[in-house]
Structures are given as C-alpha cells and as structure tokens.
Amino acid sequence: MKVDFIIQNTFVMTMEGNGVGMIENGAIAIKGNTIEAVGTTDEIRRDYSAEEVINGENKLVMPGLIDAHIHTGIGILRGVSQDIHNWMQEGLWPFMKHVTPEDNVKGSMMNIIEGIKAGTTTFCDYDGNMNDIVENYVMVGARARVAELVNEIPNDIGDVPVGELYPFHSEIGERKLQNNIRLIENWHGAENGRITCMLGPHGPDMMSLELMQEMKGLAEMYDTKLHMHVAQGDREIDQMIKRYGKRSIAFLDDIGYLNDRLLAVHLTEATKEETQLVAKRGASMINCSGSIGIIDGIVPPILEFLEAGGVAALGSDQAPGNNCNNMFNEMKFVSILNKAKRQDPSVFPAHLSLRLATIESAKAIGLADEVGSLRAGKKADLLLVDLQEPSLSPVITDPIRNIVPNLVYSAKGSEVESVMIDGQFIMRDKQLLTVNEKEVIAIAQEAANSISEKAKGDIHPNSPLIKRMEAGEL
C-alpha cells in the first residue's frame, strides 16, 4: 500500500501498553492525517511504500506532547512577576490591566511557537478572548482543545483587596458564557477535528452557583469537558469558606461537579483526603509543577492523586508565572520535585512523566482515541527527536536503555527536530513551516512595548519588584 510518509530505521516510542512501548529499528507509516501502521522497519517496508521515505537513524519518533493547561493569552507578560508573594496582585496585575484583546492574540502566537519548538502538538488553551485566539491554532496548524475563561467578576478584580469577597456580576458571567457557547458552536470539531472546545469555568470562587450549574448542563449537552481551576490557592479556599462555609472540593462534590467531565487544574491547596476524593469521583487532575513551584513554592499532590487511581496530565500554565511553556520542563520538574517531596529517588520514574505528557494526558482531556500514542488509526501527531544532540548522547540500549531517562531528565526541548501535527509537518529540521517566527516575535515585542509604556504608573513604588529593580537585581 502507498502512504504519504514512512519514517524508518528509527526508535519509535509508541506510548502504547503500560510503559513507553519502545520499538528499536522501528518505522511508522502515515497517510493523510492518520497513522497507517507502526512496527519494525522490516514490517513496514514489507507492507508499505511512500511518497517520501525519511531516514530516522539516530532519531526518536514519539507522540507529540500534550500541554493540558496553558493560558497563551497572557504569554506576552512572560517573567514580569517572580520571586514574590501575591504574584497576581503585586506583580502581574499592573501589567495585565493594560493587555488588550489584540495583545492576547499576539502573545498567544509567540507562546504557541515556543510550545511547538519544544514538541507540544496539542494545546488545552484556557483564556479569555478565545474566539480570537483560536484562529492562531488554525493558522499554525496545531491541535487545540480550547475553553473560554468564564467568571462573573469585573476586569479590575486585581484591585480588590486580598481577603474581601469578590463581587459577582451576572451580566459579566452571561457575556462570557455566550463567548464560550459561541466558541463551541463555531469551532468544536473544526479543521477536520483538529480544533475542539470545552467549557471553561474560571474557578469555584469566581462565579455564582447558578452559573456553575448552567455550565455543567452545557458540558453535558455538548458532551465535552469542564476545564477549571480547583483549589488553586489559599485565596480561593478563603473565598469559598466565606461564601459557602465550605472548602472548594467539598462544595464541588455537593453540586455534582466531581466526575469524569471535570479537568481539575492545580489542586495546590487540596488535602490528601480531598485529592483522593477527586480521583475517586473520576475527575482528572492537571498538574503544573513549574508554575506552582515558582508562584507558590508548593509541590501539588499529584502522587497522592495517582496513588488513588486518578488519571492525570501535565500543563505549563502561563509564561508570566512559569516562565516557560515547554513540556520537557514540566516532565523534568514533576519527577524531581516529587522525588524531593517524598525524599525518595525511586518515585515518579521517567516513564511516568512521559505518560502524563502523552497517553495519560490524552485520556484526561478526552482525546485518547485520537492522540497520545502512536497506533494505527490515531492522528499523525508526532515528533522527531535528534538523539545525536550532546544532551541525549550516547544512546545505550543494552542491558539498560537510557533514552527515556535522558528525555525526561536531560532534554531541554531544543532536541526536537521536526514536528508533525495531523499529518502535516509544522516544523522540519527546526524550521517552522506555517508561520514566520521572526515576524511573530517582532509583533509580540511591539505589543509588549506598548503595555510596558502604559504599566509605568501602575506599579506601586513600594512593590517588592520595584525594590528589586532599585537594588539592581533585575
């Protein structure tokens, strides 16, 4: 049979089975946007010929990585607020209040490029203004599973003093909900299924019970998931106790939110029992090690969640906090931070991190029939990784294979040589093919300059970040 591409004489890490499903001297055949077959080079060459045969010697073919939680809309504010308490209020907000919808889109594109260069092929983007942002994914050719951030709080919420209850405005919630519905109506299943949509309640503390229930009904109606921050910080827990007399997870259990439609993001403040309850109810956990480490100095309870039988995924969150959107970074951090948390080097082995960025993540977000592993019939979302980069060399296969630990603990993301999404090369030999990288960066830089100009008067002279500037530390 004739296919479009065969990549052969290569390591194929399928992520099928319970481990990583490594095939040595493997090959993969791709036709249209679909994986036609995976096997040894001999098997594939016996059964298939191709328009283009790619020599994969000294390379690794692996599934594209899934970033299960990313806010690309604020990517433009990378790195403005680190090493402080109250990250959002003290550092981010003076800038964020000046970010326009156009800035969201420009920064998002820069963020998407960053992800693709580091091997991300599926983006679970969760942000305001998603009806515009989604067009970036259409243009680039990436897979996206997007949600509009819905809440009932005014845009100047960053000015509400810590400790006071957020005011809810139903007309704000209604407008944002309509944006989420419009997103779903216009884009769910678009681009041959490459774009799908979710509901995006911002968090249990950011909207009324009524709106939460309405969104739950919509998720059922559209048969999709709810992507939501849960127990993401002590401020959220404080709001929930003040408003409902309950912590977030008990409240969500009461209102029927804890089930397999829910992607519970962060669980930073969840107790062991709460974490176990979320897992037991069948909701998924999205773990963002980099951002929660930097913003809160906390290692979220993902090990407890997995031990309770939950399905989990990894996310890079957002550049103002993390400061990178690179799934290799997340894989490395989740392993090492959890080893340190347990003081046990044997916990969170490398293959587990890889699974949480591929097949387990696909299960969590509801795309396991399409992506997350390399298997005949799934979409052709895959990476070619250069194993001759010094950071991945040498390759040892016997008696122990060193590829998996080196991918997780050594790879930086820049070892990704080529990226295929939905059967199309989006990056080849480190060149992006569907967007002009330099132009995207220049456009984002221009937008950042304008935000910076407006933010000048809005940062308090006593801010710890201004002190750092004055001390020459930034």
Added chain:
Amino acid sequence: MKVDFIIQNTFVMTMEGNGVGMIENGAIAIKGNTIEAVGTTDEIRRDYSAEEVINGENKLVMPGLIDAHIHTGIGILRGVSQDIHNWMQEGLWPFMKHVTPEDNVKGSMMNIIEGIKAGTTTFCDYDGNMNDIVENYVMVGARARVAELVNEIPNDIGDVPVGELYPFHSEIGERKLQNNIRLIENWHGAENGRITCMLGPHGPDMMSLELMQEMKGLAEMYDTKLHMHVAQGDREIDQMIKRYGKRSIAFLDDIGYLNDRLLAVHLTEATKEETQLVAKRGASMINCSGSIGIIDGIVPPILEFLEAGGVAALGSDQAPGNNCNNMFNEMKFVSILNKAKRQDPSVFPAHLSLRLATIESAKAIGLADEVGSLRAGKKADLLLVDLQEPSLSPVITDPIRNIVPNLVYSAKGSEVESVMIDGQFIMRDKQLLTVNEKEVIAIAQEAANSISEKAKGDIHPNSPLIKRMEAGEL
C-alpha cells in the same frame, strides 16, 4: 584605542555589584584575551574602535557560566541509572567497571561540548585520568580548573557490599596522588593561565587520614584549593562513624580541613549545624541540585549555608546521574527546589542563582580576579544570548525588567548563540568552531557501544532497572 572586538547596542549583564549589574544599550570592548572596557554603547564607541564590531541588538552579553563541579570522565554513561535506590551500586557500577581511560576521554569531550553549547565556559572537572582529560580542554579552548580524583580504594569498590568498611590500599593512594601532582606540575597555569589545577581528595571516607593530611599540605604548597565530596551521602557518614566514630564534618574540622582552601561538594547529609560550621570556617559549598535531586531525592542545605554567610557555587555533577550538564538547568532547579523546600516563592530569587553560576562561583573556586563578571581587566569569557528566542520573548524593561527571571526560569541553554572564552569565539551562531561536533558524538557513541557490550553480563537479573526494562518502561 583599537581593540579586537566591540559588541554594542546590547544588554550587558556584568554581574558586578550586589545584583546583576545590568547595562541597557551597553557595549563591551575586548582586546586579546582581556576585557578592555564595559559601558554604554556611547561610552565605548567614543573611546574605542575595533577590528570587528558586532551588533548585539536583541541580545544579551553575560559572563560565561562556571560549572563548579563536574565529572566529565563518566559522561559516557549518561542516563543508565535513574529512579532507583543505590544508584551507584545497582545501576552505574555494572557499566562503570568497563569504562577504559580512552572512554573517559571520549565521553568527556561530548560532555564538554554539551556544556559549552549551554554557556559553560569554566569547568571544574574532578575525575580520574585527568592528565588525559585535561587535553580536551586544551583542544576545545575552554577554561578548566581540574583535579585528579584521589582515593585509596580499589577499582572494584562497587562490588563491596553496602555497610562494609572500604579497604584502603596505600599504594593505590600513592599512585593517584602522583597523578594529581603530575597534573599540577604539567598543567597548572598552562595555556596562558586558562588551565589551572586543584587537589582532588575523593571524600573523607575514601582515604586514610595520612593521605588527607598529605594532600592538605600539597594544597598549601601549590597555593591552590582542595576539591572534595563532603557529606555526600548516608553511605559516607556510615563509613566515617564506623572508622572514626565521627560524622564527616566534625572529623574534617578536627583535622583542619574546614577553611577557605576547601570546596565542599554536596553537603547532602549535613545537618543545619554542620552546614553552618562549614560556612563559618570559610570553606565554600558546591551545590548540585539536579544530580542530588535525581539520585537521592534531597534538596541540599544551600540556603542554610548562604544564610550563615558562606560563599557557594553550582555544579552539574555527572551525566549518569543528573542527566545533563547544563548550568541553566542548575540555576532553575536550585531556585525552584529551594522555594518548594521552604514553601516560600520569595526565597532563592533569580539573580541569586545567576550569581551562584558566575561571580559567587568564581569567588568559591578562587578565580574571581579572572572570571565571573564582566569588568575591565578580567578575562574575556562571555556569552551572547538570543533574546528573540520565543522562550525569552518579549523583552520588557520598564517598570520591571524581565530578563533575569526569564534567564533562570525559562531559558533552556539553547538560547546561547555565541560563546567566547579567553577572547576567542569557541561557538558562534550556534556553530562550534574548535571541534567537529558530529565527530565527537560519533566517537563517544562507538565507545558507549563497546561498554554496553561488556556490561551485559554484569547487571543482576533482579536489578530494579532490569525489571523496568522487562516492564517496557525504558
């Protein structure tokens, strides 16, 4: 005045003063192997002309990074032993026993290239066979401060059951000491001072008191430092108590080792009081976050050491454990692991990590007059970093500058575009100029294949790593 190079219209992060010493629209003038002047572009262009003027727009000039503790000689075994207890005995040793001196040199070169590509310009290499390895640094043109690993234990020490006292053989110690002396005699100050040497006692548990005292005397005689593992693991502490009835640091204090000649590496098992004592006595601490996180699941007590007034530095240790030798990785890990350890996002700010990989490190290893910051009269060891890489974009300078947090929390190392050491470009526009990268990798791969062949029979079928192989996890 005419100089060789001017890099202008750029951000210059000098690392002078107590912060990062950032100059916007800065420039640097280089003549021979020396920094002639640093200042604003206007100042430099007023006073200097150059053979070559480099436009540094959208780039950052910063000091080359110092890797204060690296074993390049075992780089060839990258990633063979992760996610287990007894890393050395269970995983590494079956391979390590087959590594020849030639393999050391081949793997070392691969490791050095990895470091340079990620911005390391000074390598404190600490290994056996250093008289051969040192020639790699001569060839590549990197700065090195090398020590021979001296101990009195036989090569098959990996076979000694955990818990038994190591046998000491004075003839082994004598031979290795002679190698260290030969290293110093032949290489200390060589290559116009680019190569310098230290004494390298392997650890207080690995040699007799007499040999330790002899090496201390030699360090004084040669007026150089002692590079030594201290409190690096529970096995060391167990050996010390069994042999001397004392823990490592009390023992070292008794024999006069704790002073400013000592680079105390790891301190993994040091108590708070022991850590404070090391700082108080003026010894330096080398902290290896990546390797100790992966091998032991421990965050070493560097914050306590710094709080006690100590001078500390960062090291990447070795590829079989870490698994990378990339100082950007170390800067990121030391900050985030310590935030998580203290559960406080404000500890270990980004500029501190940068200092510990540059100027503080230079102080620790005794090269502060030559490297670690950009100042007239110091050696021209510097990096050009591309700020238009998506991971470092956009650049915001006002009211908060985001370059420093993004360098530490987002940069992967692959943003380093050019590397100058001792006034010579070693890498330019990501091309290595003094070695053939592909050839180095191919030579290391060939050596690894031969080690792998020999190691087959030496790994126990009940090894947890073999179990992982069988489970398809590797």
